[in-house]
Every structure is written in C-alpha cells, then in structure tokens.
Amino acid sequence: MKKIKILFFTILLMIVVVGVSGYFWLQNNPTGQALFHFGGLVVGANDNSVILKQALGLSKPKTYLLLFLNNTELRPGGGFIGAYAVVRIDKAKPEILKIEGSEILDKNATAFLDNPPEPIQRSLAVDNWFFRDSNWSPDFASSSENVLRAYAKENGLLSENIDAVVGFTPTVLEEFLKIVGPITAEGIEFNAQNFTEKLEYEVEYGYVDRGEEFVERKNLLADVATALIAKGRENILEGLSQYFAVVQRMILEKQIVFYSVDSSYQSILKSQNLSGQMTTSTGDYLFWVDANLGSLKTDVALTRDLTYKIVSTGTQYLARATMYYDHTGDYDWRTTRYLAYSRIFVPLGSRLISITGSDVEDALGKLPTDEGVENGRQWFGSYIKIIPGKSLAVTFEYLLPSDIIDFEKSKQYNLFVQKQIGTNQIGLNLNLNFGRNIRPVEPSTFEMGLDNNSNNDYNFKTDLVIDRAFVIEFDN
Known part of the structure; x- marks a missing residue:
C-alpha cells in the first residue's frame, strides 16, 4: 500500500514544508539564500530560525498528519478528507510511515467519535462520526483537533505522537503544473486545466479500462507523482522563486493550512496567517x-x-x-x-x-x-x-x-x-x-x-x- 502514493505525497510534503519554512526563514532573513533538492534541504549560513528547525525536524524528528482536502467536495474544514498520510521528518528528510484512503481507516475501525453533527447524520444516513467527515468546523485549528480525536479513536498510526496537521487541496497541484507544464503518466496527459477532473475520473472509473482491481485504482497517483518530480527537477533551481511564490499564495488563499499541537507554535502560525483559523477581530x-x-x-x-x-x-x-x-x-x-x-x-x-x-x-x-x-x-x-x-x-x-x-x-x-x-x-x-x-x-x-x-x-x-x-x- 505504501507504494501507491508515496511519491505523490513526498513531493507535496516537500513543497508544503519547504514552502512554509522558507516563508518564515526568508521573512526573518531577507538577504539569506537557500538551496533545495528533493530528499533534503540545504540552507544558508544564517540558519537560526526556530520555525525552520522545528518544522523540518532539525532539532528532533517531527511527525505530521497530512490531509488531502478535496475542495470539489467542499466541507467546512476545506474539503472532503479523501486520503491522509503520516510522515516523519528527521533533519529535513521525510519518511512516509503510512498512507491510504480515508475510507480504509474508517472501514477497519472498531470505534468512532460519538454523535456526528445532525446534518451529517441526516444527509449521509450514518450513525458514526467517521474520520473522513471529522473536519466539520470551518476553523482549521478546531477542525484539526477533532480530526486528531477521530484519528485516535479509530486507532490511527502514531495518533498520540502527531506534532502537526497539514491540509492541502488539489488546487495546489494545479498551480504547480502551471509552472512545470503538462506531465504524462500511464499514457494519460495531465495539465493544470484538467488535472483534478481527469485524476478523479481515472481513479474512480478509469481503472476498469486499465484492467486494474478496485484496490489498485490509486496506483496511478504514484506514476503521476513520478512524472511531476521528474518534470520539476528540470527547473527546480531556476524556478525556485516561482515555487516560493505559489506556496505563499496558496497559503494566503487558504489552499494550504497548518495546525500545530504545540500551542506556542500554533500562536506563531496564527500570527502569520497560516493557521486557517476564524478571526477574533472586533466589529x-x-x-x-x-x-x-x-x-x-x-x-x-x-x-x-x-x-x-x-x-x-x-x-x-x-x-x-x-x-x-x-x-x-x-x-x-x-x-x-x-x-x-x-x-x-x-x-x-x-x-x-x-x-x-x-x-x-x-x-x-x-x-x-x-x-x-x-x-x-x-x-x-x-x-x-x-x-x-x-x-x-x-x-x-x-x-x-x-x-x-x-x-x-x-x-x-x-x-x-x-x-x-x-x-x-x-x-x-x-x-x-x-x-x-x-x-x-x-x-x-x-x-x-x-x-x-x-x-x-x-x-x-x-x-x-x-x-x-x-x-x-x-x-x-
């Protein structure tokens, strides 16, 4: 199962973590320089950012819960949780510990959160509050706290050791495809315009035409990620400023959101408008x-x-x-x-x-x-x-x-x-x-x-x- 989407989430993780870390780092060190490569991060001599060290596990390993929020099926917390990954980062190197569709976690669980919201019970005809539906709050911090409760209740891997939650939508990948250009996987061309629709179709229906079983239907994602990585490597250094700009814009537009279990780091995320929280402004x-x-x-x-x-x-x-x-x-x-x-x-x-x-x-x-x-x-x-x-x-x-x-x-x-x-x-x-x-x-x-x-x-x-x-x- 790990092989299904490892590369897909690896590149997303590196983009997201490097992007937010670089965002903080460049704000604190506007004259600094950074050099990135897949599989790790090399930073300039002024690497004294607390956020950089913490986010990339430079002080000690960090464990992340990544949520794929499908915004074509909108939910209060950003989108339906179609898939998730558990990732540990140690000294800027990610290790995928588990990755699967959220429906698999829900199907294998024996205990669930009690009392799903009435609209979920009524409209979806369910009695259990599943992990996939747990992001009911539009405040990402509140939503993440409930996601983590559901994840722990369903016996998710390392549920007691999650340091942070990162949510992202397919809009992020569409924006990166605008930079790298079209990619081809299993003979199928994906571009910024057709990526989400074509991927949804191929995963939900096209796998039959490809002669794959239902449990293999998301194997395509690994090939998509491989193609995206290969294309990205061609201009990663020359296009670094474009990647940074996209990540920062996706954060501003709330296509990437973050939650830290540690309240002190969560305060920093909130102050930098990275947390997707409901504002407490007056008026x-x-x-x-x-x-x-x-x-x-x-x-x-x-x-x-x-x-x-x-x-x-x-x-x-x-x-x-x-x-x-x-x-x-x-x-x-x-x-x-x-x-x-x-x-x-x-x-x-x-x-x-x-x-x-x-x-x-x-x-x-x-x-x-x-x-x-x-x-x-x-x-x-x-x-x-x-x-x-x-x-x-x-x-x-x-x-x-x-x-x-x-x-x-x-x-x-x-x-x-x-x-x-x-x-x-x-x-x-x-x-x-x-x-x-x-x-x-x-x-x-x-x-x-x-x-x-x-x-x-x-x-x-x-x-x-x-x-x-x-x-x-x-x-x-």
Missing part, C-alpha cells in the same frame, strides 16, 4: 460556510457570489447576507443536484429574522433551521438544494448587535469577511447604508471609485480569493 463579521453532503464533486460546477447589505431600521441595523449560486453542471459521473448545509458566522448577539431560498423538506420530513455559537461567533444554518442548470439565492436576514454600529461610542465601522478554506473565485459585493455621511478608509475612496458611492452608501465589489477587511469612518 462586524461575516463568514459563509458550505458543506457538500452527498453531492459527488459538484462544487466544481458551482459559481458563488456573496452580497452583504446593511440598512437602518431607525433604531437598529438589519443585515442581509445573500449567496447567489449558479449550478453549471449536469447529472453525470462527477456532478449532480447540490445538497448542502450552509451556515453563516456573524457577530455574537446577532438575532435571526428569516432565511429565504433554503430547502424546506427532504425524505425524512421538514428540514430545520439551526443556530448556535462557535469560537465566539453566532451562527445560523440551513439546508440548500440546487438542481443542475438552475440558480439559487439564499438569504440570511438578521439584526446586528447594537455595539457593532454605535455612533455614540465610535465614529468607525469595521467589517471582516472571511473566506472558507478551499473555496475558489467567490464574488463579494457590499451595499452598506448607515443613514449618515461616511468616509471610506480601507479600501480607500481612490481604490473603490467615488462614483459608486453616495454620502450615506458604501458600495464595493471585489472577491473572496482571500479574507477581506473594510474600515469606514462616520462624519461628525
């Missing part, structure tokens, strides 16, 4: 989170556009968060009707008024509307259903707490809109009416265009490729 806050539940890889066929509006009721401020979905897929091997559980995380103390556009009934009866508190944020949740070729607008309407916009206490409004791990190309539109004169600070009036705004309105269009922060000041 207004919006975080839309979708969970694909039994809808194949349909997220690849969805376009999303998020609109956030605020209007004054005279005594309070009413917020409306609307996600516009467009299902461009069909009923086929990869996509189907989109069944999901959608949540928004908003300021603590917000009060739900209504939800429109959500699904109201399934085979089990009336679908509930839920709410709760997580990581200091209020959340509201509901089920959605989108038929191929159709569009859907889902709106959460709620009253903001009085302290979010309080002219007596503050002349400034702050909004932080957070991006879900693993998502791609979500549009973001703001239409904020405060009922009094405003002055945009961040983004500035120059960045946003004065012609799009009146004295009372703040209108801005951007995207959620990364987290977005906004600051508005009110005139006296």
Whole structure:
C-alpha cells in the first residue's frame, strides 16, 4: 500500500514544508539564500530560525498528519478528507510511515467519535462520526483537533505522537503544473486545466479500462507523482522563486493550512496567517460556510457570489447576507443536484429574522433551521438544494448587535469577511447604508471609485480569493 502514493505525497510534503519554512526563514532573513533538492534541504549560513528547525525536524524528528482536502467536495474544514498520510521528518528528510484512503481507516475501525453533527447524520444516513467527515468546523485549528480525536479513536498510526496537521487541496497541484507544464503518466496527459477532473475520473472509473482491481485504482497517483518530480527537477533551481511564490499564495488563499499541537507554535502560525483559523477581530463579521453532503464533486460546477447589505431600521441595523449560486453542471459521473448545509458566522448577539431560498423538506420530513455559537461567533444554518442548470439565492436576514454600529461610542465601522478554506473565485459585493455621511478608509475612496458611492452608501465589489477587511469612518 505504501507504494501507491508515496511519491505523490513526498513531493507535496516537500513543497508544503519547504514552502512554509522558507516563508518564515526568508521573512526573518531577507538577504539569506537557500538551496533545495528533493530528499533534503540545504540552507544558508544564517540558519537560526526556530520555525525552520522545528518544522523540518532539525532539532528532533517531527511527525505530521497530512490531509488531502478535496475542495470539489467542499466541507467546512476545506474539503472532503479523501486520503491522509503520516510522515516523519528527521533533519529535513521525510519518511512516509503510512498512507491510504480515508475510507480504509474508517472501514477497519472498531470505534468512532460519538454523535456526528445532525446534518451529517441526516444527509449521509450514518450513525458514526467517521474520520473522513471529522473536519466539520470551518476553523482549521478546531477542525484539526477533532480530526486528531477521530484519528485516535479509530486507532490511527502514531495518533498520540502527531506534532502537526497539514491540509492541502488539489488546487495546489494545479498551480504547480502551471509552472512545470503538462506531465504524462500511464499514457494519460495531465495539465493544470484538467488535472483534478481527469485524476478523479481515472481513479474512480478509469481503472476498469486499465484492467486494474478496485484496490489498485490509486496506483496511478504514484506514476503521476513520478512524472511531476521528474518534470520539476528540470527547473527546480531556476524556478525556485516561482515555487516560493505559489506556496505563499496558496497559503494566503487558504489552499494550504497548518495546525500545530504545540500551542506556542500554533500562536506563531496564527500570527502569520497560516493557521486557517476564524478571526477574533472586533466589529462586524461575516463568514459563509458550505458543506457538500452527498453531492459527488459538484462544487466544481458551482459559481458563488456573496452580497452583504446593511440598512437602518431607525433604531437598529438589519443585515442581509445573500449567496447567489449558479449550478453549471449536469447529472453525470462527477456532478449532480447540490445538497448542502450552509451556515453563516456573524457577530455574537446577532438575532435571526428569516432565511429565504433554503430547502424546506427532504425524505425524512421538514428540514430545520439551526443556530448556535462557535469560537465566539453566532451562527445560523440551513439546508440548500440546487438542481443542475438552475440558480439559487439564499438569504440570511438578521439584526446586528447594537455595539457593532454605535455612533455614540465610535465614529468607525469595521467589517471582516472571511473566506472558507478551499473555496475558489467567490464574488463579494457590499451595499452598506448607515443613514449618515461616511468616509471610506480601507479600501480607500481612490481604490473603490467615488462614483459608486453616495454620502450615506458604501458600495464595493471585489472577491473572496482571500479574507477581506473594510474600515469606514462616520462624519461628525
């Protein structure tokens, strides 16, 4: 089994670990130089970075749990956990201790976490909270802690010795293929445009045509990795700056996320925006989170556009968060009707008024509307259903707490809109009416265009490729 995906995860591990270590190291040593090669890392003379030493096991060996988060089957923690690996790094050299599909760990387990979330029980018809479904929190730290609990409960290898969790999506490999160019494995060409779809098809269905058994279906990954390594070696030194740039961008866009069991290192990861955690910022806050539940890889066929509006009721401020979905897929091997559980995380103390556009009934009866508190944020949740070729607008309407916009206490409004791990190309539109004169600070009036705004309105269009922060000041 080790041979199935060893090379695949080896290159991913080296990219991820070298990338994040180099990120820290180059920030601390901007004039330093580094030389990389597969199978190890040679660094410059100024190698005094604590993070570098720890991440690469230069002081003592480190054990990592790697999660392959398939973002074409979106989950709150970044994507369905399709596979995992246990890797030990000792003096910058990785050793693959175990690697397999998450379904194998779940199938062989005799004990599981209790009480899976109601949407998982209802939509997937399961009574056990499996490892593959354990990344239910959109906060990667909280998600990783639960993943580790599930991993230990299912008797995962070295479950008591995991030092860190690294999650990554197939988007990362697509970006690296843009650098190295097309590769060929078993006579099949993979490139940045077709990589995820073609690999999913060949692993799920194409193995029959290749004359392979079901248990051998992921052998293709080893050949893909071999081809990728060979192609990467051709320009690893010349293209080093490109690799660093891709890794840093993938971290910023939350396609690569990290969690450290050691709280001191976790604090550093959080301070450097590497942890994929929910922000604890004050002021207004919006975080839309979708969970694909039994809808194949349909997220690849969805376009999303998020609109956030605020209007004054005279005594309070009413917020409306609307996600516009467009299902461009069909009923086929990869996509189907989109069944999901959608949540928004908003300021603590917000009060739900209504939800429109959500699904109201399934085979089990009336679908509930839920709410709760997580990581200091209020959340509201509901089920959605989108038929191929159709569009859907889902709106959460709620009253903001009085302290979010309080002219007596503050002349400034702050909004932080957070991006879900693993998502791609979500549009973001703001239409904020405060009922009094405003002055945009961040983004500035120059960045946003004065012609799009009146004295009372703040209108801005951007995207959620990364987290977005906004600051508005009110005139006296």
